[in-house]
Amino acid sequence: MTMAMTEAETHKGFIDVREMGVTFGANDNKVVAVDNVSLNVQPGEFVSLIGPSGCGKSTLLSIVAGFVKPTRGEALLDGKAITKPGSDRGVVFQQYSLFPWLSVRKNVEFGLKMAGVEQSKRNTTARALLDLAGLLSFENHYPDQLSGGMKQRIGIVRALATSPQVLLMDEPFGALDTQTRVVMQEILTNIWQQFRISVLFITHDIEESIFLSDRIYVMTARPGRIKAEIKVPLPRPRTAEMTDTPEFMNLVQELKGLIREESLAAMAPEIRDRGLSGFGMKVGPKGVGEIF
Amino acid sequence: MGSTATAKIVALPMVDKQADPVPAAVETKASAAQVSATGPAATQMPIPEPEHIPTVSLTRVFVNLWGYVTRERIITASLACISIGALFLFWYLGTKYRLEFYIRFKNVPTPYEVYQQLTQVGLSNKYLVNIAISVRRILLGFMIATAIGVPLGLVIGKYQRVRDFFMPVVEIMRPIPAIAWVPMSIMLWPNNEASIVFITFIGAFFPILLNTIHGVHSLDGVLVRAARCLGASEIRLFLNVILPGSLPHIFTGLAVGMGVAWVSLIAAEMISGQFGVGYFTWEAYSLVDYPAIVLGMITIGVLGLACSGIIRMVGILLMPWLAFAPGGRR
Ligand SMILES: Nc1ncnc2c1ncn2[C@@H]1O[C@H](COP(=O)(O)OP(=O)(O)OP(=O)(O)O)[C@@H](O)[C@H]1O
Ligand SMILES: [Mg+2]
Numbered sequence: 001m002t003m004a005m006t007e008a009e010t011h012k013g014f015i016d017v018r019e020m021g022v023t024f025g026a027n028d029n030k031v032v033a034v035d036n037v038s039l040n041v042q043p044g045e046f047v048s049l050i051g052p053s054g055c056g057k058s059t060l061l062s063i064v065a066g067f068v069k070p071t072r073g074e075a076l077l078d079g080k081a082i083t084k085p086g087s088d089r090g091v092v093f094q095q096y097s098l099f100p101w102l103s104v105r106k107n108v109e110f111g112l113k114m115a116g117v118e119q120s121k122r123n124t125t126a127r128a129l130l131d132l133a134g135l136l137s138f139e140n141h142y143p144d145q146l147s148g149g150m151k152q153r154i155g156i157v158r159a160l161a162t163s164p165q166v167l168l169m170d171e172p173f174g175a176l177d178t179q180t181r182v183v184m185q186e187i188l189t190n191i192w193q194q195f196r197i198s199v200l201f202i203t204h205d206i207e208e209s210i211f212l213s214d215r216i217y218v219m220t221a222r223p224g225r226i227k228a229e230i231k232v233p234l235p236r237p238r239t240a241e242m243t244d245t246p247e248f249m250n251l252v253q254e255l256k257g258l259i260r261e262e263s264l265a266a267m268a269p270e271i272r273d274r275g276l277s278g279f280g281m282k283v284g285p286k287g288v289g290e291i292f
Numbered sequence: 293m294g295s296t297a298t299a300k301i302v303a304l305p306m307v308d309k310q311a312d313p314v315p316a317a318v319e320t321k322a323s324a325a326q327v328s329a330t331g332p333a334a335t336q337m338p339i340p341e342p343e344h345i346p347t348v349s350l351t352r353v354f355v356n357l358w359g360y361v362t363r364e365r366i367i368t369a370s371l372a373c374i375s376i377g378a379l380f381l382f383w384y385l386g387t388k389y390r391l392e393f394y395i396r397f398k399n400v401p402t403p404y405e406v407y408q409q410l411t412q413v414g415l416s417n418k419y420l421v422n423i424a425i426s427v428r429r430i431l432l433g434f435m436i437a438t439a440i441g442v443p444l445g446l447v448i449g450k451y452q453r454v455r456d457f458f459m460p461v462v463e464i465m466r467p468i469p470a471i472a473w474v475p476m477s478i479m480l481w482p483n484n485e486a487s488i489v490f491i492t493f494i495g496a497f498f499p500i501l502l503n504t505i506h507g508v509h510s511l512d513g514v515l516v517r518a519a520r521c522l523g524a525s526e527i528r529l530f531l532n533v534i535l536p537g538s539l540p541h542i543f544t545g546l547a548v549g550m551g552v553a554w555v556s557l558i559a560a561e562m563i564s565g566q567f568g569v570g571y572f573t574w575e576a577y578s579l580v581d582y583p584a585i586v587l588g589m590i591t592i593g594v595l596g597l598a599c600s601g602i603i604r605m606v607g608i609l610l611m612p613w614l615a616f617a618p619g620g621r622r
Pocket of ligand 2: 057058059170
């Protein structure tokens, strides 16, 4: 293969969300989940979406994935409107979503099987991907025999098996402990650098979003809008040491400020007025961003 | 840090890119990104041979079953023997001393009389033919119930409209016990055999249907969404996700259905039958042949046990993952 081919590949996977609005329910129990959001992910770019709980992040991702139809606006992939789920968009869910009745390898093979790829090729591809995730020795285990971190790594490579143009990730490391999370982030950057596909990554962890992303969208409290768009100028490949650099710290501070406002706005007015410390809660050195 | 993982992926013998576009893209992207980063040594990295596809051999099945013999299971088996032994002891003492305290053991045959009955009648053609006929009826009714109940349950569970259409009928029919179908069944079907199989079918059908529906409903929605994202068409979704995902509940339904099928069958045989274990038992009563009554009852118990045992066994072989499921199979 040539570099030219690679470039052609990376020109695909352009996500364009235009003036999107989503309203759930009708009349009395109407909930405006997302309000007039426009965002994009350039081909090969890693973009994070960060915002307070309930601001419509998952809803937005479900629209790009094709599970939910927007009330207003549209979502496009490479210029074509997204109408239904498909294997051109890999999705990694917050909940563990491996099929418990399939072995680890069969899970990774699933997308290829659906695409009608023959057994021996599926096998080779799945084993290569499992090796990449560092889990080749677990290929014949069942998902229930694995730890949470392992399951999510398999979830990621399973989504990559069909060579999607974009990867959509909804707080994939949300259920993991801090140490595992840091390791997973490094693994994810590695994988992403090799595949160079567009990623839309949802998180509520500020450091995580900076460490991983080229660009970060900050959303407001519900109804979710885009509050800010922040470029992350840190060089690649990113390393764990970078998190101690002043550039990184500054970005953390900037994002914390933005998010603090929003998470306060998301809370009930009486708490907001009294302030969190007046409510008996400590605002730790890491700020309120740590607790939502 | 980046370069170690980098070196790894290039080495992987990915699929031929000309022949197949889907996995080829994996390779293209993966290795293209690394071209500069890797030396020639890395490309030789060995990867273990793919494992052979396991074939079902009889020895393997036996080895698997032998694996189930553990201390835990020996204890289980001993307790089972003790409980059955206690039942027999009660029966033995009751008949030996002809106990009379509200329940009367006066006419109840002793275990020994029943044993004698078994040795006389037990191997006679009449007895064995009755068993064979009952088993055939069960198998027919149960298999038809499974063949209709499982697919219908999957579809009802999956589609709201299908549910709206079928459930009212199901809800009306379900409370009618299979025995209440006996007169109708005799009118409905051209011969006795068909009507008994039909009653057996009715008994097995509803537990199977309802458990299958429940299985579909209890399936985690994220699995369905994950399958959709991975490109599963509707039919593949059914075969590869909804069916295996509901399988534990389906097997619950099969086990319950098998029990109800026996109940229904015996009742039907007693009322309308010629032949069958139920008929054998009822006939013994009419002929005042007390030991034969008990023999018939024990036969029914053993046959029912064997049938549900087979279902359990098939379930274990078919759903090996349940051994690891949290709280599964325990
Ligand atoms: N199917 C639905 N029907 C009605 N309301 C819904 C539905 N899905 C989401 N909502 C509402 O839309 C809002 C946004 O939900 P969403 O799950 O997108 O939030 P989120 O940003 O992902 O939150 P979190 O960070 O807690 O996961 C919430 O207020 C939620 O109650
Ligand atoms: Mg969410």
